[in-house]
Amino acid sequence: MSSSTSTLITNIATLVTNDPSLGWGSPRSSTFESGGSSPLGLVRDAAVVVEGDRVVWTGSSRKAPATDNRVDVQGRAVLPGFVDSHSHLVFAGDRTEEFHARMSGRPYTAGGIRTTVAATRAATDAELEANLLRYRHEALRQGTTTLETKSGYGLTVEDEARALRLAARHTEEVTYLGAHVVPPEYADDPAGYVDLVTGAMLDACAPHARWIDVFCEKGAFDGDQARAILTAGRQRGLQLRIHANQLTHGPGVRLAVELDAASADHCTHLTDADVDALANSRTVATLLPGAEFSTRAEWPDARRLLDAGVTVALSTDCNPGSSFTSSMPFCIALAVRDMGMTPDEAVWSATAGGAAALRRTDVGRLAPGARADLLVLDAPSHVHLAYRPGVPLVTQVWQGGERVV
Numbered sequence: 001m002s003s004s005t006s007t008l009i010t011n012i013a014t015l016v017t018n019d020p021s022l023g024w025g026s027p028r029s030s031t032f033e034s035g036g037s038s039p040l041g042l043v044r045d046a047a048v049v050v051e052g053d054r055v056v057w058t059g060s061s062r063k064a065p066a067t068d069n070r071v072d073v074q075g076r077a078v079l080p081g082f083v084d085s086h087s088h089l090v091f092a093g094d095r096t097e098e099f100h101a102r103m104s105g106r107p108y109t110a111g112g113i114r115t116t117v118a119a120t121r122a123a124t125d126a127e128l129e130a131n132l133l134r135y136r137h138e139a140l141r142q143g144t145t146t147l148e149t150k151s152g153y154g155l156t157v158e159d160e161a162r163a164l165r166l167a168a169r170h171t172e173e174v175t176y177l178g179a180h181v182v183p184p185e186y187a188d189d190p191a192g193y194v195d196l197v198t199g200a201m202l203d204a205c206a207p208h209a210r211w212i213d214v215f216c217e218k219g220a221f222d223g224d225q226a227r228a229i230l231t232a233g234r235q236r237g238l239q240l241r242i243h244a245n246q247l248t249h250g251p252g253v254r255l256a257v258e259l260d261a262a263s264a265d266h267c268t269h270l271t272d273a274d275v276d277a278l279a280n281s282r283t284v285a286t287l288l289p290g291a292e293f294s295t296r297a298e299w300p301d302a303r304r305l306l307d308a309g310v311t312v313a314l315s316t317d318c319n320p321g322s323s324f325t326s327s328m329p330f331c332i333a334l335a336v337r338d339m340g341m342t343p344d345e346a347v348w349s350a351t352a353g354g355a356a357a358l359r360r361t362d363v364g365r366l367a368p369g370a371r372a373d374l375l376v377l378d379a380p381s382h383v384h385l386a387y388r389p390g391v392p393l394v395t396q397v398w399q400g401g402e403r404v405v
């Protein structure tokens with residue numbers, strides 16, 4: 001045993017472990033009572049033991065081992081911390097006017113992402129980092145303990161590398177998205193921009209990132225360009241993710257599967273062939289309902305994906321243009337209300353699903369050996385995340401064994 005202090009978190013009404021071998025939620029259990037199989041590995045009247053930055057024990061509170069410290073959560077629910085596998089938090093400025101116009105039924109004149117690119121390029125390092133930290137803390141207060149974030153508003157060698165350097169100070173899940181859009185100065189030479197993204201920009205960015213991403217969409221990058229960009233990134237040791245099939249049908253999802261990308265994100269417009277390809281792959285379908293909410297767009301069909309056997313993650317896509325929410329509870333509520341997910345599926349997708357989308361096994365679950373990243377809800381069960389939408393239920397957050405909220 002290590003010499004770290006051990007802490008018992010007990011009197012948990014409902015514990016979500018995401019450990020399918022545990023609890024009445026397990027499909028293999030003879031005593032589950034949810035009316036269908038749950039992926040959540042639920043334990044009633046439960047306890048968790050944390051030692052150092054790890055979970056060392058979970059189970060019934062009556063069987064809990066002796067520990068140095070004891071925290072009584074008084075009949076509340078405990079879940080793994082949320083894993084938000086898709087955000088864009090290195091930016092400056094905001095786009096209130098654009099949102100206001102869109103929601104007021106007025107067409108907004110071009111600007112969009114270019115507005116954010118101009119503001120981001122003009123910002124100092126300190127301004128960008130302060131903004132990132134503000135939204136990082138906002139997410140943490142709502143239970144997000146693992147957060148991926150991307151570059152993509154610099155679109156020059158220096159500005160993309162700067163974004164990644166700043167992001168890497170605050171999360172290990174950093175994604176190079178030089179291929180977000182073609183910047184205005186390359187409007188007449190998109191091939192030249194792809195050469196930059198796969199050349200000098202990649203050289204400057206790869207040391208600061210774990211992932212490479214590309215926005216594969218009409219008006220952004222086509223399938224051939226996306227393949228070239230992702231392949232170049234892989235050759236530099238980056239792992240792959242992709243913005244795919246958000247606004248239209250297209251080649252993104254099948255490219256993700258072909259290249260064994262960890263995740264295809266958005267997946268709003270899918271053919272049966274796309275769904276089949278995902279179902280027969282390791283690629284996670286990450287759904288981002290904040291984007292459809294904020295643009296009044298058609299919802300992705302989570303039910304269709306789940307019924308086909310696809311692994312589904314939920315994420316915020318937090319960005320100033322199309323989804324300015326950092327709230328995983330809000331995304332869970334939308335997924336249950338409008339995308340055909342059960343409350344248990346949505347909670348799984350926001351925790352274990354996000355971990356799968358980042359190819360992580362140490363987060364998104366509460367079992368011996370996992371990181372002690374967890375949240376306490378001011379409610380007796382995880383179902384309240386969808387049942388009480390918009391209510392700030394997250395009352396404690398623990399990250400790496402330390403209470404941070």
Ligand SMILES: [Zn+2]
Pocket residue numbers: 086087088243317
């Ligand atoms: Zn995005």
